[in-house]
Amino acid sequence: MKHEEKMRREIEKRGKIGLVLVILCLGSLLGRALAQGGGELRFCIRMEPKTFDPLKVEDEASASIRYLTGGVLVRVNRQTQDLEPALAQSWKVSKDGRQITFRLRSGISFSDGTPFSAGDVAYTIQQLMDPALHSPTGDAFRSGTGNVETKVISPTQISITFPAPVAGLDRLFDQVAILSERSPRKEAAVLGPFMLADYKPGATVLLKRNPNYWKSDEQGRKLPYLDSIRLDIQPNRDVEMLRFKRGELDLINSLDSEYFDKLEATSPQLVHDAGPSLDSEQLWFNEVAKAPIPAYKKNWLRSANFRRAISEAINREDLGRIVFHGHAQPAAGPFSPANRFWFNSKLRPQFYSPDGALKGLQSDGFRLENGVLKDKDGNEVVFSIITNAGSKTRERMAVLIQDDLQKIGIHVNVVTLDFPSLIERMTQSFDYEAIILGLTNVDLDPNGEMNVWLSSAENHQWNPQQKTPETSWEAEIDRLMRAQASSTDFKRRKEAFDRVQEIAVEEQPFIFLINKNALSAVSPAVHGAAPVILSPQTFWNAERLTVSAK
Amino acid sequence: MNLWRKLACVALAVVVCASLAANLLAPAGYEKQYREATDAPPSHAHWLGTDDLGRDRLARVLYGTRISLLMAPAAALLSTLMAAFIGGLAGYLGGIWARLAMGVTDLFLSLPWLFLLITARAFMPLNVAPLISVVVTFLLLGLLGWSTAARVLCATAASLSSADFVRQARAAGVSRLRLFWIHVMPNLKPVLYAQFWISIPVFILSEANLGILGLGVSEPMPSWGSLLRELEGLVSMREEPWKFVPLVLLVVVVMSFQLLLSKHEELPA
Numbered sequence: 001m002k003h004e005e006k007m008r009r010e011i012e013k014r015g016k017i018g019l020v021l022v023i024l025c026l027g028s029l030l031g032r033a034l035a036q037g038g039g040e041l042r043f044c045i046r047m048e049p050k051t052f053d054p055l056k057v058e059d060e061a062s063a064s065i066r067y068l069t070g071g072v073l074v075r076v077n078r079q080t081q082d083l084e085p086a087l088a089q090s091w092k093v094s095k096d097g098r099q100i101t102f103r104l105r106s107g108i109s110f111s112d113g114t115p116f117s118a119g120d121v122a123y124t125i126q127q128l129m130d131p132a133l134h135s136p137t138g139d140a141f142r143s144g145t146g147n148v149e150t151k152v153i154s155p156t157q158i159s160i161t162f163p164a165p166v167a168g169l170d171r172l173f174d175q176v177a178i179l180s181e182r183s184p185r186k187e188a189a190v191l192g193p194f195m196l197a198d199y200k201p202g203a204t205v206l207l208k209r210n211p212n213y214w215k216s217d218e219q220g221r222k223l224p225y226l227d228s229i230r231l232d233i234q235p236n237r238d239v240e241m242l243r244f245k246r247g248e249l250d251l252i253n254s255l256d257s258e259y260f261d262k263l264e265a266t267s268p269q270l271v272h273d274a275g276p277s278l279d280s281e282q283l284w285f286n287e288v289a290k291a292p293i294p295a296y297k298k299n300w301l302r303s304a305n306f307r308r309a310i311s312e313a314i315n316r317e318d319l320g321r322i323v324f325h326g327h328a329q330p331a332a333g334p335f336s337p338a339n340r341f342w343f344n345s346k347l348r349p350q351f352y353s354p355d356g357a358l359k360g361l362q363s364d365g366f367r368l369e370n371g372v373l374k375d376k377d378g379n380e381v382v383f384s385i386i387t388n389a390g391s392k393t394r395e396r397m398a399v400l401i402q403d404d405l406q407k408i409g410i411h412v413n414v415v416t417l418d419f420p421s422l423i424e425r426m427t428q429s430f431d432y433e434a435i436i437l438g439l440t441n442v443d444l445d446p447n448g449e450m451n452v453w454l455s456s457a458e459n460h461q462w463n464p465q466q467k468t469p470e471t472s473w474e475a476e477i478d479r480l481m482r483a484q485a486s487s488t489d490f491k492r493r494k495e496a497f498d499r500v501q502e503i504a505v506e507e508q509p510f511i512f513l514i515n516k517n518a519l520s521a522v523s524p525a526v527h528g529a530a531p532v533i534l535s536p537q538t539f540w541n542a543e544r545l546t547v548s549a550k
Numbered sequence: 551m552n553l554w555r556k557l558a559c560v561a562l563a564v565v566v567c568a569s570l571a572a573n574l575l576a577p578a579g580y581e582k583q584y585r586e587a588t589d590a591p592p593s594h595a596h597w598l599g600t601d602d603l604g605r606d607r608l609a610r611v612l613y614g615t616r617i618s619l620l621m622a623p624a625a626a627l628l629s630t631l632m633a634a635f636i637g638g639l640a641g642y643l644g645g646i647w648a649r650l651a652m653g654v655t656d657l658f659l660s661l662p663w664l665f666l667l668i669t670a671r672a673f674m675p676l677n678v679a680p681l682i683s684v685v686v687t688f689l690l691l692g693l694l695g696w697s698t699a700a701r702v703l704c705a706t707a708a709s710l711s712s713a714d715f716v717r718q719a720r721a722a723g724v725s726r727l728r729l730f731w732i733h734v735m736p737n738l739k740p741v742l743y744a745q746f747w748i749s750i751p752v753f754i755l756s757e758a759n760l761g762i763l764g765l766g767v768s769e770p771m772p773s774w775g776s777l778l779r780e781l782e783g784l785v786s787m788r789e790e791p792w793k794f795v796p797l798v799l800l801v802v803v804v805m806s807f808q809l810l811l812s813k814h815e816e817l818p819a
Contacts, residue, residue, distance in 0.1 A: 322588050322603060384676035389763070399603055399769045403583050413677050414769045421668055421763075432676065 038225030039547035041526065041539070043251045044234040044243075049205065052187055052196060054177035055128050058136040060535075061233070063442075067536055068207055068229060070177025071191020071214075073102055073121065074170060078532045078540035081340050081444060083171055087116070087178060087191060087214075097165030097488030100173075104156040109212040110180045110189035118158035122150040123181035125160055137175045140447070141166055143485075167485045167493060168445040193224040193543040205231040215543060224543035225528075250526050250547055251538045255519040257327040258392070263521055270521050272531040272538075276329045276338045277518040278441035281397065282510040283314075283385065283434055287463040289470070291430040296379050301433065305364045307508035311350050313357035313408050314401055320514050323396045327519055331512035333501045334453075338515065338533045339444055342494070344501040354407050361408070373409030382411040383433040386425065389416035394436050397513065401436075426461065435461075436513075442535055446484060446497045453481050453500060462509045473507050523547075558806035565803055569615040576609030581770035591792070598792050601780065605770075611795055614772035618754055619803065621688040622774075626749035628692030630699060630742055637700030638738050641707025642730050652704060658697040667763050680771040687765055691753045699745040706741050710734050747808050751800060754778075774800055 045061040054066045073088040088102040108116040128138040129148045144164025151159045183189035194207035207229040215223040243249045264271045285301040300306045316330035330349035337343045365376030373381040387394040402412040425432045451457045455469040469475035484496035518533040527546045584604040592599045598607035640651030758775025760766040767773040777796035
């Protein structure tokens with residue numbers, strides 16, 4: 001018995017020693033992991049960043065850097081599309097939509113150690129709204145003539161008053177990175193998770209962890225996890241793809257459907273299709289009265305019946321399936337269903353019906369003779385579609401549409417032009433009949449599209465800069481867009497913009513073709529990635545990403 | 551007949567006959583879209599598979615061969631004749647004529663063609679039938695492609711004009727025109743042939759690139775140039791070897807013409 005008891009005690013003793021050793025090992029591993037940090041994330045930006053000044057950002061590369069380095073008062077959660085507190089722990093928009101009051105977090109410092117206060121917010125707003133700066137971000141806040149007033153109520157409270165109501169005011173602050181008023185090196189003082197460490201023009205931008213970043217995770221661990229982010233400047237997508245395959249890059253944002261399929265064939269676990277994005281591709285006809293095109297053609301192009309028939313004759317399912325390899329959905333209207341707040345859910349994509357299209361055209365006096373469609377005066381229906389050369393997807397869409405329209409007797413000439421020539425024809429000479437181009441939407445709010453839908457706007461592409469609306473439906477869109485922009489009542493705004501979307505679908509000034517899916521690729525070495533449809537798709541939660549050792 | 555020459559003859563005959571019989575070999579035509587079978591590999595229905603839009607690749611290759619085989623050599627012939635006339639005559643006449651011709655050639659070489667072509671496109675109507683776009687494209691290539699060859703021919707003609715046999719003929723009282731036509735031109739032939747053969751693939755590829763300016767052979771009409779653009783994204787021959795058929799065809803045709811028209815003694819045994 002004594003021997004057995006001794007053995008039992010010995011086993012228990014050894015078990016306890018083993019348990020202690022296991023705990024020590026785990027502790028050591030955890031300690032090393034914490035000490036090592038989250039590694040370095042590497043990906044490509046496709047052009048040289050034009051600026052590091054967050055207020056002057058207008059290109060995608062600069063916007064990516066601003067997203068990673070800039071601290072904002074409120075942040076749109078790219079996953080939920082909800083507005084969340086950031087540097088401001090709460091905010092309130094006045095009933096008239098002219099004033100917003102922020103309550104700021106305390107005890108926060110810029111990356112260079114200077115403390116953050118309401119004075120910095122006031123300084124940023126003054127800089128942002130300075131007309132001499134020509135800030136694209138600031139333009140979104142310009143609702144009327146007059147100055148923007150900032151009032152520092154306390155070091156942690158500030159109110160900003162605009163001369164006229166600004167629709168969707170609070171969400172606009174997602175783009176405003178706060179600058180330091182007192183820091184001697186203003187461009188180096190940031191409040192975001194990363195800060196600029198090195199920039200080699202034409203080669204790389206290196207961002208390092210901001211040691212003073214204010215956020216911590218649920219366990220109290222300081223964010224961001226990553227030590228650094230290396231952004232390689234690489235315009236060539238083939239090279240980007242090759243480097244990703246070699247493991248030299250950790251992620252690819254906005255992947256083309258062709259590359260997506262190639263990568264999916266070999267490594268399906270690397271690619272992510274987050275569903276329809278905000279981006280759309282559309283076709284529109286030239287409706288400019290002074291355009292140098294024959295009068296009989298102008299009559300077709302300015303006829304809503306003709307445009308509706310063309311829309312009906314286009315097989316959108318095939319565009320998505322063939323051109324985008326299934327990674328695009330038929331578009332229903334101006335806004336993608338991906339825009340959860342503003343999409344008019346009553347709208348459905350145009351049903352493909354060549355017979356219906358032909359009937360519609362016949363009601364307008366067109367007739368089919370020996371497979372050729374002729375108008376009431378006997379003119380053959382022939383027009384050209386131009387698009388930018390080099391865009392394989394648009395060229396392919398144009399050829400599919402050419403084939404679709406041939407079925408109802410319309411002959412289409414597809415012409416690809418270099419981009420400057422296309423823009424010149426589109427905006428200066430108006431010497432074109434139809435164009436296929438895309439819209440890249442980054443703004444969820446319809447206010448971001450005022451420059452498209454107002455008849456007086458430059459980007460009202462089918463008939464820009466009208467002195468007074470030339471059609472009743474354009475006058476109605478003008479009225480509704482202005483109404484939604486001047487209202488702070490979300491319900492009224494939604495109703496107004498829903499109607500805009502309905503009119504756009506009824507009149508077809510833009511024939512919306514497809515909404516592209518948000519495609520991306522992420523290396524298995526990256527942990528915590530959850531690609532979304534909003535930009536930046538793959539690194540929207542960069543502060544919580546980690547990269548394991550290669 | 552040399553074995554190589556026979557092989558070249560057969561190869562060309564096969565290519566020409568096949569392209570002429572495109573209607574029989576590929577009755578569906580080059581523009582028919584089989585939308586349920588896009589980018590398909592070779593099959594009984596589509597011997598060379600289908601392209602991205604489901605069009606039969608064999609049909610596109612055959613019809614493209616018709617266009618490229620007719621138009622690229624025509625454009626090469628035009629540019630070579632222009633080069634022979636301008637460069638050859640200038641080199642033979644020498645003096646102020648040579649300086650003037652070379653000045654014009656230098657001016658032509660230094661012109662920013664990209665911008666000139668963009669301007670040319672701006673003046674052209676957008677609604678041009680695909681067939682007219684083909685003719686216009688190759689005519690432009692022919693009219694613009696003579697300058698480099700003219701320099702080479704000018705130098706060759708200049709060296710020939712001081713050759714003993716030319717001096718002898720001149721001394722015998724042969725007229726200048728006859729001297730150029732009977733004695734100089736035959737000796738320029740090898741250079742002319744070389745320029746002609748070099749121009750064909752260059753023009754075929756240039757036609758593909760002119761698409762960027764809205765000038766090339768327009769859709770849905772195929773050409774070797776537009777078919778070769780399909781190879782842009784391919785990284786390996788093993789992936790989809792049937793897509794390389796237009797490239798192989800281009801190499802075979804150019805080599806066959808070269809072999810067929812070369813002198814006997816230049817051919818490998």
